Amino acid sequence: MSTDVAKKSSSLYEQIGGEPAMEAAVDLFYRKVLSDERISHFFEDVDMERQAAKQKAFLTMVCGGPGAYSGKDMRKGHAHLVERGLNETHFNAVAEHLAATLHSLGVAQPLVDQVLAIAEGARADVLNR
Amino acid sequence: MASVKHEGQWYGLDEGESVLDGLLRRGVEVPHSCRAGACQSCLMRADRGEVPAKAQVGLKETLKARGYFLACACQPEGELEVAGTGAELRVPARITALERLSDSVLCVRLRPERAFEYRAGQYVSLLRGDGLARSYSLASQPHEDMLALHVRRIAGGRMSGWLFDEARPGDGVELQGPAGECFYVPGRPEQPLLLAGTGTGLAPLYGILQDALARGHTGPIWLFHGALEASGLYLVDALRALQSRYTQLQYRPCVLSGQERGGLTVGALDTAIKEACPRPAGWRAFLCGDPALVLSLRKKLFLAGLALKDIHADAFLPSSPPSQAGAGVMSRASNASR
Numbered sequence: 001m002s003t004d005v006a007k008k009s010s011s012l013y014e015q016i017g018g019e020p021a022m023e024a025a026v027d028l029f030y031r032k033v034l035s036d037e038r039i040s041h042f043f044e045d046v047d048m049e050r051q052a053a054k055q056k057a058f059l060t061m062v063c064g065g066p067g068a069y070s071g072k073d074m075r076k077g078h079a080h081l082v083e084r085g086l087n088e089t090h091f092n093a094v095a096e097h098l099a100a101t102l103h104s105l106g107v108a109q110p111l112v113d114q115v116l117a118i119a120e121g122a123r124a125d126v127l128n129r
Numbered sequence: 130m131a132s133v134k135h136e137g138q139w140y141g142l143d144e145g146e147s148v149l150d151g152l153l154r155r156g157v158e159v160p161h162s163c164r165a166g167a168c169q170s171c172l173m174r175a176d177r178g179e180v181p182a183k184a185q186v187g188l189k190e191t192l193k194a195r196g197y198f199l200a201c202a203c204q205p206e207g208e209l210e211v212a213g214t215g216a217e218l219r220v221p222a223r224i225t226a227l228e229r230l231s232d233s234v235l236c237v238r239l240r241p242e243r244a245f246e247y248r249a250g251q252y253v254s255l256l257r258g259d260g261l262a263r264s265y266s267l268a269s270q271p272h273e274d275m276l277a278l279h280v281r282r283i284a285g286g287r288m289s290g291w292l293f294d295e296a297r298p299g300d301g302v303e304l305q306g307p308a309g310e311c312f313y314v315p316g317r318p319e320q321p322l323l324l325a326g327t328g329t330g331l332a333p334l335y336g337i338l339q340d341a342l343a344r345g346h347t348g349p350i351w352l353f354h355g356a357l358e359a360s361g362l363y364l365v366d367a368l369r370a371l372q373s374r375y376t377q378l379q380y381r382p383c384v385l386s387g388q389e390r391g392g393l394t395v396g397a398l399d400t401a402i403k404e405a406c407p408r409p410a411g412w413r414a415f416l417c418g419d420p421a422l423v424l425s426l427r428k429k430l431f432l433a434g435l436a437l438k439d440i441h442a443d444a445f446l447p448s449s450p451p452s453q454a455g456a457g458v459m460s461r462a463s464n465a466s467r
Contacts, residue, residue, distance in 0.1 A: 052437050067165025
């Protein structure tokens with residue numbers, strides 16, 4: 001992360017578009033996961049609003065936005081899903097939809113790669129390894 | 130000095146401190162999680178005081194209109210009073226009229242004994258003298274003298290049985306609320322509106338419809354009212370009259386079984402909606418009534434492109450069987466964020 005004040009550099013989050021981008025991304029991303037039979041059952045929630053809020057928090061985190069969840073939070077938060085069978089395939093599917101969402105918002109590939117790298121960093125915690 | 134009132138107590142906030150941080154610092158337990166305005170765990174409602182716009186970013190318009198905000202993102206300039214949890218005021222009211230709208234639906238008119246503010250489409254809890262409580266949506270408009278509720282007779286229903294068979298004009302009741310996020314917020318007069326409901330789900334939709342028209346909504350308005358069969362429909366003539374008067378309104382009474390005559394659509398409600406509105410992206414939807422149908426419709430409309438924030442769903446859950454005599458249960462699955 002650049003600390004050079006002379007150069008005006010924005011963070012990954014800012015480059016992607018900040019909160020407005022997350023707002024636009026949520027519905028797109030949520031639709032994709034709900035339409036994917038491999039993973040939709042993990043996202044079924046009678047309370048769609050609450051589920052969407054979680055999606056937005058997740059998207060914000062992987063895009064380098066504020067409010068980071070710790071590795072421990074990620075582990076705890078997904079442990080019950082791991083017990084229900086959450087595995088690599090599902091993680092990969094979600095990462096796919098994450099990339100597709102960012103692409104449809106016009107986010108440049110290098111930035112998408114950075115986001116995927118952050119998401120990848122959470123793999124072990126999410127899958128409780 | 131920036132300060133916040135929470136459950137009757139004032140707390141001063143440090144320079145730049147959020148409501149959440151200020152309360153936590155003083156040992157007040159407030160639900161929270163991401164602390165970044167994304168997860169909405171710290172949602173609160175302001176009773177009095179100015180809520181900075183930054184603290185409402187990401188909230189649905191109906192929540193914003195009611196003063197909801199995110200405590201972690203709220204740095205008030207002055208004094209802010211947060212509505213206490215469960216501190217709703219009960220308002221006495223008298224039944225003024227009981228009018229059958231059909232064999233199974235009763236219109237109950239009430240006159241509150243003091244000002245009772247609400248938005249067309251919200252719901253209230255009706256409390257009987259012995260404490261029995263049930264939720265009903267308001268079918269009336271706030272400018273009217275009296276409140277109107279549409280009550281369906283439920284087999285063995287304690288409140289509906291009382292209202293249908295025993296209650297008289299003049300009887301006293303109490304009201305609690307209003308609550309619910311199913312109401313019209315002006316600002317996008319040309320946006321197409323989809324109003325869909327079953328049974329007495331028509332009550333809030335009727336209120337919302339009239340509210341939208343009164344506020345000059347110009348965009349197309351589609352109203353789908355579903356029932357198992359023709360006897361389950363009501364206000365048919367009134368809605369046809371409205372349709373004649375307002376060219377932007379399309380009224381579609383639907384029955385699951387019966388004859389397709391006199392303008393009735395026969396078949397599943399969601400099929401009728403999908404045929405009439407195949408591309409709902411950009412629309413606003415209000416869905417009220419049977420829970421399974423409301424929740425299923427919400428999901429289908431969302432997947433078809435309607436923005437989640439533009440879907441207002443009010444699923445009418447039946448009360449759970451009473452475990453003690455005299456105790457009433459009010460339950461609602463409105464989509465207010467928890």
